[in-house]
Amino acid sequence: MIKGVLMDLSGTIHVGTTPITGAIGAVERLEKAGIAVRFVTNTSRKTRDSLHDTLAKMGFDIPREHMFTAPLAVRRYLEQHKLRPYLLVHPNLYSEFDGVEQENPNAVVVGDAEDDFSFRKMNEAFRLLKEGATLLATGRTRYFEGDQGLELDAGPYVAALEYAADTSAIVLGKPAPVFFHEAAEELGLQPSECVMVGDDAETDVAAALDAGLQAILVQTGKYREGDEARIGKPFIKATDIVAAVEEIMRTVAVRP
Known part of the structure; x- marks a missing residue:
């Protein structure tokens, strides 16, 4: 039932x-x-609060606490395992990790960074992974439907880092x-x-x-x-x- x-x-x-x-x-x-x-x-281009506000503007009356997001699941994992992340995420999402120690990172967190998936940042993440950092991902979704049509999601970038660093991501979202x-x-x-x-x-x-x-x-x-x-x-x-x-x-x- x-x-x-x-x-x-x-x-x-x-x-x-x-x-x-x-x-x-x-x-x-x-x-x-x-x-x-x-x-x-x-969704990892917005914090839960920002996502809630966006949905409210559309007309949805959804309690914030009823939203279960992958970035928050990642934060819980970081805190539980005392990991220090290098954040390869969208700039809008940085505040979701406020208060989490990030110096001398021993983990790489990958979300949908959109334009921040630059060579420099991908290469920095790759080097950390080769040194033994843990790879955490908000998901493996390949793409989604945006305002202008299909858009790449985080999954292809997670796969690229797994392949380059010969490692496997811990996926904490769907x-x-x-x-x-x-x-x-x-x-x-x-x-x-x-x-x-x-x-x-x-x-x-x-x-x-x-x-x-x-x-x-x-x-x-x-x-x-x-x-x-x-x-x-x-x-x-x-x-x-x-x-x-x-x-x-x-x-x-x-x-x-």
Whole structure:
């Protein structure tokens, strides 16, 4: 039985700064029905506070504490393991790591740095990794749907550093199972009691299924025809978030 929903943001309820048609009402419908929701995202060009403000300007009434972000998961990992990061992230994200010791780094943190993926910074990260630093990543997402079309995400740059330094990244956002499990735990639920809703066949849907959740693939955002072939387990397909919420409500209603 579905008791909780983990919902992607970019491509699922909005694209760039524009809400997907019907998304605001669909989110409100879940809240009014008393279904627990966490908004899970690898977005790493903005802090959680900034992301919350952006969503509010679009018209979404989402509590800040209901947003479960990959950068905050990275910060928790740094603090738990007493690591000092070299931040290869977007300048907007620096404040998310305020108070974390960064001198003499023994870890490299990679997010979606956008224009800051310069040769100088990538090379500095590479040298640290060759010296034994730990590679941490907000995610492995290859690309996402932006205002002007598809845009590269952090995944290709993580792969480049892994290849160059002959190392493996610890991924702390999607598609890591721990990310889904921690979000479900925040809701006080088992993974099997949650459904993940997203537009990425691999990072959202296949990964959630592998982590023991149910999953719905929405045909908006980065979705392209044929993406279903990347999913090897049973899932639900919905035209958009409105249809996905309708499916969730139907499932909740017909099961005891």
